[in-house]
Amino acid sequence: MNLLKKIIFSLILLTGFISAQASESHSSESTEEFKPGEMILHHIMDAHEWHFASVGNYDYVIPLPIIIYSEKNGLVYFMSSEFRNAKREFQGYHLDHHEHIHSLYESEKIYDLSITKNVASLLLSALILIIVFTTVAGYYSVNEGKAPTGMQSFFEPIIVFVRDDVAKNVIGKKYERYMPYLLTVFFFIWVNNMLGLLPGGANLTGNIAVTMVLAIFTFIITTFTGNKTYWGHIFNTPGVPLALKPLIIPIEIVGMFTKPFSLMVRLFANITAGHIIILSLLGLIFIFKSIFASLISLPFAIFMSFLELFVALLQAYIFTLLTAMYFGAAVEEHHHEHEKHSSH
């Protein structure tokens, strides 16, 4: 409870950084007609500042640090609020309406490493994960030989579920060395899915860069822990006639990459789609320009939000389960033909 209070307090403190900033470009936009597509994309895409609301000519935002690595100037950093001018330019860099930073000099090649809204949310989730789970770990030394208490009793069944029903079930004997990764992935995705559902939250797990990195980690671990049987299945698939091998081997090699690719797309698409549905339902109110549209769209949006709460957990579970299955395939022991026949 104490920790929860601390987190809430920090969040309240954080909102103190929200600054109302006049945005001339925005005010000209607001007179334009409502474009649902733009609104939705604005919400699900990354941004260089954390935007909460716009009231009149004022945008309530948390300015975030812009970090640019330029081959010419080296590391350049300043706050995103510097871009809030008519031309959206600062120190020779321009932020376009698609949230891309360009150099005003054609020849200068830059790498945008800014702490964007997603990165800020990512760091926040990292902090939450580390604080929460080191605290939970602390309970295990305090409650040694005793029944779990507090946060421990909330997280323990989940951890045991990941261990017994995911890792042990799917990977088998060698599950133990994969446990830290599986638990980290599971809670990372779950926490970020939940943070994404908060009003003003960043759509982190619905960002392809994030899911790509997670999928690549899974791919790397699968590839580097793969045993003889795993590689044997790819380059010398058992039970396949020699004549078919030239066909099967490329398919198997492609299969190595399609597995993490499907992980990447599944999480990204599920989370993004959920956000788009909720935003579309709420957007209906503005499309019809009538408060009465909310009578229909609001219950649907609330229903979808509850569904998304479930999806947040489900997708974390699915990502972890599939990751465990790929690990399981990588460390599966060799089966003899007759064993296979007898087992079927």
Next chain:
Amino acid sequence: MDLVTPQLGLIFWQTITFLIVFILLAKFAWNPILSGLKERELTIEESLESAKKAKEEMSLLKSENEKLLVEARQERDKILKMANETASQIVNKAKDEAQTEANKQFESAKASIINEKNAALREVENITASLSLQIAEKILKKELTSDASQLDLVKQYIKETHLN
């Protein structure tokens, strides 16, 4: 399409952050949590196992006790039976012995009676013989004064002898 184009900055931060989170959690969270869980499960398993063992031992002891009790009862019955048998045996033996002793005494009494009787008879015979001799002597001593008196004397003596 920006939506499906991964941005370099986010890839960079995600990789670094995730790695840091993974390493920190693995070391300071998952390791103590998983080992704590394992330890607790082992303790619970061991406790259950020992409880089961104790229960089994208890039932074993109980059945052993019952067995002992039954055995003791059987032993008691056996001893009682044996004691009864021995007692009756002793009685019978005593009876037999008494009987034989009695018989023996009876026999010996009988034998001694017979002996006595025989001895008495022999004495009677001896006495008779000596009497006869004395009679004969007396008769001879009388020197046969008269036939009639001699006869009377013989008769008298014989009579006397019979009386003896």
